[in-house]
Amino acid sequence: METYIKDLNLSPEVKTALSWYLHITKVSDLEGLNYLTFANRCPKNCNVLAIADELNALGYLYPPENEISVNNISMSKRLQNVLIRNNILYLSQLSIHPREEILKFRNMGESTMPELDSICEKYGIQIRSLVSIKEAFSDCHFPAALHTMFFKNAIFSIDDLKNKTAHDLYIICGHNYALNMKTYYTLKKNGVVFDDWEDKYLFEVLSQKNSALMWREYDLTTMSQLLDCNEERLKEICSTFPKLSETIMTLLPSIQS
Incomplete structure (x- = not known):
């Protein structure tokens, strides 16, 4: 249960x-x-x-094994507070934070960053820059926030999106459907082919404009949600968006009458 x-x-x-x-x-x-x-x-x-x-x-979450806690390393109290305040509990987490982001941490001053660099060098932790991601996706003109999301999910080039699904992209985009949809279309235009998953987002089968309308007007984002609509609701959708009627009936042949 x-x-x-x-x-x-x-x-x-x-x-x-x-x-x-x-x-x-x-x-x-x-x-x-x-x-x-x-x-x-x-x-x-x-x-x-x-x-x-x-x-x-309650027994539902445990500390990881073989990880170096920031509480067990000799460092200034200021640096320790900066890291914990930004949810960095273990040194290895620094590898998913770009240098540009770390430098913006509150109280990460001129003396604190060199201290962190020294600790990372000692423990073999690499703090990378966003530059490589910006260069790899320069033709996509993505917002800066998406570069950081890619960084945190180890997406450093187009090749890193191989074997990803549209739902993987949704998670990478921080469960932001609008950003997911826009990013999906941009990547598709740049040759990225996404794998199938157990469902489909409407933007995978409809145009960007139509899938955005379905989301804004009816809060529908996936095929499974559309399939769950009763006949009355489907007729309402088709009535509201007559240009979508034929497409919806094609996608859902079982409801054709």
Whole structure:
């Protein structure tokens, strides 16, 4: 039987953070996560350590093995606070943060960054720049925020998108459907072929304009959602968007009459 986060003995703040920021609503959503992988998913406005500790107390989240905690390294208190405030609990997490982003961390001053560089050199951690991603996707004219999202998901070139699905891209885009749709079309124009997955986003089968209309007007984003619509709702959609009527009937031959 599925256990839901809302039914756990967690603080209201943690329940809200899990569902609102991380889209984690069931205990099964935590499978395969530990402190490190969980922290990597958390936005900066989450108190990741407090959330992880509450989940750990209930037996649902554990510290990773063979990872170097920032609490176990000799460093200034200022640097330690900067890292923890930005959800960096383990040194290896620094590899998914571009140098440009780290330099913008509050209180990461002229003396603190060299200290971090020295620690990373000692432990073999590489802090990379966004430059390579910007160059690799220069023809796509992506917003700067997407470069950072690609970086965090180890997407450094077009080749790194091989064997990815549109749903993988949705996760990479931070569950932002509008950004996912726009990025999908841009990448398709630049020769990227996405693999199939168990569902399809409407933008995979409709034009960008029509799929955007379906999303804005009816909050429909996937084929499974469209298939779940009753006949009355489908007629309403076809009536509202008569130009889409034929396309919808083609996609859903079972409802043709």
